[in-house]
Amino acid sequence: MTLYEREAALGGRLAGWPVRLADGSTATMSRGFHAFFPQYYNLRGLLRRTDPGLRRLHRLPDYPLQHRSGTRDSFARVPRTPPWSALGFMAQSPTFTWRDLVEMRPRAALPLLDVRVPGIYRRLDRVSAWDLLSRIRFPRAARHLAFEVFSRSFFADPRELSAAEMVLMFHIYFLGSSEGLLFDVPGEPFPEALWNPLAAYLEGHGVRLRTGTPVARVEPAANGGVRVTTDREDRRHDAVVLALDPGGLRRLVAASDALGTPPGGPASTGCGPRRPSWCPGSGWRDGCPPTGPASSAPAASARWTTSACWNAGRARPPAGPPAPAARSSNCTPTPSPPAPTAPSNSAA
Numbered sequence: 001m002t003l004y005e006r007e008a009a010l011g012g013r014l015a016g017w018p019v020r021l022a023d024g025s026t027a028t029m030s031r032g033f034h035a036f037f038p039q040y041y042n043l044r045g046l047l048r049r050t051d052p053g054l055r056r057l058h059r060l061p062d063y064p065l066q067h068r069s070g071t072r073d074s075f076a077r078v079p080r081t082p083p084w085s086a087l088g089f090m091a092q093s094p095t096f097t098w099r100d101l102v103e104m105r106p107r108a109a110l111p112l113l114d115v116r117v118p119g120i121y122r123r124l125d126r127v128s129a130w131d132l133l134s135r136i137r138f139p140r141a142a143r144h145l146a147f148e149v150f151s152r153s154f155f156a157d158p159r160e161l162s163a164a165e166m167v168l169m170f171h172i173y174f175l176g177s178s179e180g181l182l183f184d185v186p187g188e189p190f191p192e193a194l195w196n197p198l199a200a201y202l203e204g205h206g207v208r209l210r211t212g213t214p215v216a217r218v219e220p221a222a223n224g225g226v227r228v229t230t231d232r233e234d235r236r237h238d239a240v241v242l243a244l245d246p247g248g249l250r251r252l253v254a255a256s257d258a259l260g261t262p263p264g265g266p267a268s269t270g271c272g273p274r275r276p277s278w279c280p281g282s283g284w285r286d287g288c289p290p291t292g293p294a295s296s297a298p299a300a301s302a303r304w305t306t307s308a309c310w311n312a313g314r315a316r317p318p319a320g321p322p323a324p325a326a327r328s329s330n331c332t333p334t335p336s337p338p339a340p341t342a343p344s345n346s347a348a
Contacts (some may be wrong), residue, residue: 001207002237004230004246005132009191010199016190028189035063036186038179039172055192057184067144071095080180083113089181091175093142100139108135111163124164133161156345198291218242219258 008082009015016030036043036057047054062076069095081086090096098138111124124132129151133143143158147170151161158166173181186193202254210230217229218240226240253259 002228002235003202003209004213004215004228005206005209005211008212010209010211011190012245014190014194016195026154028191030190034190035183035186037183039177047194047197050201054184056186056188058187059184060182062182067095075181078181081178082175085178085181086174093328096139100142104139105135108132108137111167112136112170113175115167115176117168120167121162121164123169124310125162127163128159129161129163130158131164132166133158170300182255206268217256218252219256 006172010019013031014034014335016028019029020026035297038044044054047057051057063089064072064075065073067073073093073095077088077092103326111120133147135302136300138147145163147166148158151158151166154165203209210232213230213232215230217227219227219229220225221236223236225238227234227238228240234334243254244252
């Protein structure tokens, strides 16, 4: 197995790199702050591969939020058990008042309590987070504290964030677990705490790490399998997993002419003309999109979704595995503040 990484080190947005300070000493620079909540079960399972006791993580006693108005919120004494976690947070927060709670619309707030995937996307993906909070009459002074933190995590304005995304995040943190609202942080810089141990773990299992090696093309091999082309080599693999950020994935698909084309067959069969573009949340998953007016995803879905946009016009071939979706150049979400560039990782 080979893992190709464009950057010089593993980690993406959690990467770290050495820097030399003005006094000549060295330090490790990390990109931003990252919290490791207890309900991140999959992440913790991954970290336990190299740290069974999670000794490299340290629990913070609190993370108080200080608003420029002078109000201060604490999470140290918030109950852990839902729904008391959410109610306790509101009861202790100086940004909430009993009058605010009385003026809220309970029926409009029900989506915050009944969260099921993918149903929540069918109901709310076409609504902005801001509009949903307005329907609920959620206190404006508390929006930033309780909800806008989620939209900022997606580098999106609340008026452009899917209400479904916001509700799902609220559910995960406040109502979806009894783990509490406090979190852990690594006790060392990210390379020492996370990536160097994981790299050693992969190499110990026979994985070849190719850092500083961007993938130029991925295409079906003539004798089966997949050919991965970099600026250093052209190698055949039995299978490939593309684990890239949306921008890197679009560029790789555009550069790989045969990616998504069944060997020996046309790019699209059985669906007739190509359908209009769509974005996740419109209900299309695989195979042929529906016909008629319903085959076009509403513009609102394309506007509010936070995911990359793709075209559903390519059909499954008559036999064999489904072809990957083709890139669409005319499905562009409403621009939002640019996010830091994430590395384009490809594992083959």
